[in-house]
Amino acid sequence: MPTPDTFWTSLSTISVYLIVLAVPGGLIGIGAGLRGWALAGLAPLFTYLSLGSAGPWLSMVGLPYNTATAAAFSLLLAGIAFGVRALARSRGWVSQVPVPRGPTWSKRAHAAVIGCVLLATGLSMVVVLSAADDASSVFQRWDTVYHANGIRYIAETGDGSLVGMSTINWYPDGSFYPNAYHLVGALVYSISGASIPAALNGITVPIAGIFALALVAAIRQFGGRAAFAGSAAIVAGAATTGAYESVSSGLLPFALGIVLTPLAAVALQRFLTRPDVESGMVFTFTIVGLLLAHSSALFGAILFTAPLLLQRWFRREGVWWRDLLRMVPAGLAALVLAAPQILGAIAFTSSSYPYIPWASDIPVSSALAQLLTFRQVLQEPQMVLCVLLVAGILTARALGSMRWVAFSALLLSGMFVLVACYGALPWVISFSRPWWNDRYRLMSLAAIPLCLLAAHGLAELQRLLAKVAAGWDWVKARPRLPARIGVASAVLLVSVLAVGTNGFYTTANATAVAYAYHNGPESVGRPVPVTDFEVDAMREMGRLAEPGEMVLNDRLDGTAWLFAISGVRPVAGHYDPGVAPPDATYLSNHFREYDTNPEVRAAVERLNVRHVLLGSGSIKVDVLRAPGLRDLDGLPFLEKVYSNPDAMIYRILR
Template identity: 45%
Template structure:
């Protein structure tokens, strides 16, 4: 298979992408005053904010997006952050820093170990499911992201509508593109193919969520044991991450989901100390969530609303003053966010009211089933995580001991209620309410699982605290003959180790199998029946060797060859499986390409798009009945020549291109054409 990689290559690809994600954010965050765990946790989100703002603004200025322009923009972001930080520490702008509850050095090391362990476990699960880092997703969504990344890298078009032209080439379709812009930087480094770029980022997502949890607990003054436990539990539930890697995969959504807790981190810092530097970090966090995916900002709001409510409730005697001050601070941040991210905001609003059809998803469960899915951390995969459920029960029982993080329970209730509504109802109200997430139960159950993970981690942490307190009353410990700190650390290891055993190795086998099904379609897969088989991928590479810059290829929207641009570098008439709002040119060619010799509309369209090749695959995404008639039975047609074939795919060269003004050749067979597709 052309995407095969070696362990050394995999390690290098993962390390490079990790640096691309972390280094820009670390530089901006450090300049803005972030330190320690908060700096590390916020770094990926700040990187996406930098990329997500840089691409559209460069496009507005007529400057191509690429490694060079991204680095120059990064220097500007760092300079602005440093200047804002300087102002915030001097004169009337100065505000005192909010101190963190100290963790012992061993606590920091333990949390670091848990984050690293979680990242390794999550990465192992994903890589085991992929089998190899260059595996090609068999889902519906990945091809759009893959083609979009290559489009940005090759054209430098960082606008919020540019990459949509890979499929809707005669329309402006908005899609938030921070995910693709950062991935394009990684791709331009030149060490990996597009499938490897996609999968490397996917492999890093569990670690990003683990790091986000650690930063959240740190910001809200939680214990180190809770931070470590939450990091480990972040990579366990199938419904949180791995189901959406199988189905879709919903890649920008998953990145946004992993970063969602950081919105609450930035908001709490800003409201506790409303200064220019904390305000800048909050604006960048909000913009980062928005530019990764529009729904992520809404998810971040849902996640943080209970935090605001708890903040105002505990204010008591000065509640109105706190609410008024917070309102003014949020208004200022909102104005700044609109100013810097207006193209994303108005693009998202235009998409909601645009022509793309919104049909939603059918309800999938009754009320008991939906609630059961939440409590057992399962969804489409029928494997209840009983060990995680037991931890959740303990977390709910000890919820009052969450302290400044008690609001997480309300977040779980809020997100869980939305999942239950979407899973059980097809009402117009529910569909309207859930439109930012396309009324998709998979997305809602993932969103609900995130705060539930924190509650389950709290259950494990409180188990350790309970055992610690009981032992503290025993005579050897109370008398000081046995140091307490090592005992507490040992208890944490016992609790987390016991959970790992009870969960059959953190459910890694189930999760890896779930990922596998999205890339290989189950055990014993017939590779010839895959959406994109190894042979089809090889044909795409062969086409890339033969085509000249600017050449396009005719293809079937439904046979997997929509991946041709991402893999082989040749633009195709159909760049996505999505058949909604099909361009007029694509509709004409899809229906009547094989009539090229006598159809003037086909001749003119082929010439205008510079269609010089045809690629046809054997597999397919939907049913064969949806195949496009214009590219069926091409062998023997006089205007094309077969230049490459394997068991899975064929590549043809178009032998002659008609001048767009040329009439149909005299004596051509008479055809009874139906009406042309609507423009």
């Protein structure tokens, strides 16, 4: 459901996010010695590293997190990177071996690849904005309310700690959650002046473009052809299970972690082929950046790149114990930089927060079909990408230094099949815990090497087409044509791909992402958690509430968005009932007893509750309102002060 933002505000929000992605991380990357595609690819990750580190560290020293302190921290980190690099060069700690770059790309090839990345970004914008139906629509899935409230909390309080934003729901102490995503979002929200829903959408819009850039940087690092890199960018913009499916589930930070994961291969390859202080610093920053973007991203990156190490050792390009020993200093430096997150994660694992596995048990044949056709939530398979994937598998030997991608695809696809088909087995639950035993998350991880294989298949088809065309007599008779065959064959294949996929599956992907907004056909007849009228009521609550007041609300209706929409704290700030505050639970069950139950009145006093806000929808189908909040009309201690077709506000008469 939309909130009042103009088109230009939404456009500026997207622009602000792209600038925030590029500038802090770009400065750090330049300071660390990165250039070219490696710099372009790693800059977004380094931005999340910088701002994700800034919040907790500033909180520890008692400073607020805001635009000025975040910029200062980023400049400090860039200065440290520049200083370490300068010191290393002056002391001779930098390898004289040039950074491996592979075949030289012409200026035309670089331009073509940039065009493909821009195409993927444009596809991503069309997909997300079409799915949302409005640039400021409210996300309707489970965790999105937590992310929305968290972003506003950081922006308004300056508390960048790892537990602060969780106090909106788990008060008074909060709960650990890696908050790099929210720290970046808080800056975008503060700078752009847009609403929280518009800020969330602005951060989500270029998701496939970031994925495309990461894949291109990885291919460039391993010396791949420009045709392969451009193909990867196009596949990134078209594949449902790559960037889009996690967004459709509302897993916004997880989706970010997925699209940044390929950058682990960039940093690791640079470090393995040229182990020195510069590449070690980049490797360290990458490790920490992935951990901060999403904790599972680091686990996924380890699994994604493990075949790279095995290939290196099998080919005797390095000695396993020596490579691992060289990684130790980078690992120790990462431990220091990410100390707040690591200590917080350790404390969280020993907390009482419940872990509930999904225990999926779909047939193996269905799981394999989903992998091959790049879809889970969609009914229609993406058959063109399936054909390209098969072509990529059959020509995997031509991957050269990237043959490890085929083994990565086998490993991660195998993990998906285990979790999707045997998710109730105890040992499967144990190893898949970083991904919450969720087959949708494992599919997104497996999609990374599968997208690379499909892109390789497209690039090999282009190579074959160019080779065949170059052998025709009428081509040989024209001296200028052979040099242009490669470009012509690439343009032809991309055009055929666009037609065969109905615009690179834009409509299908928009249907998938629409799940996140309850705008798709599957939502017809189902209640919408946050309606237009509920948004109106939440804004009205912002005008009625007194400073410091908390508003009693039902946990499962859309009013959990109250803080994100109006800045007023709700009693229930998340749909999640796990380890809810005792007062919140008691009031949801007994508030109707306010007149006769002193415990209810005491809880109301402790929380400073003066109003009750009730919506009409529910995040769960066929779930009744909490018993303590039913049938409030006519109760003598309440006065209805506002109502519309989907929401009502009561004032407590004390």
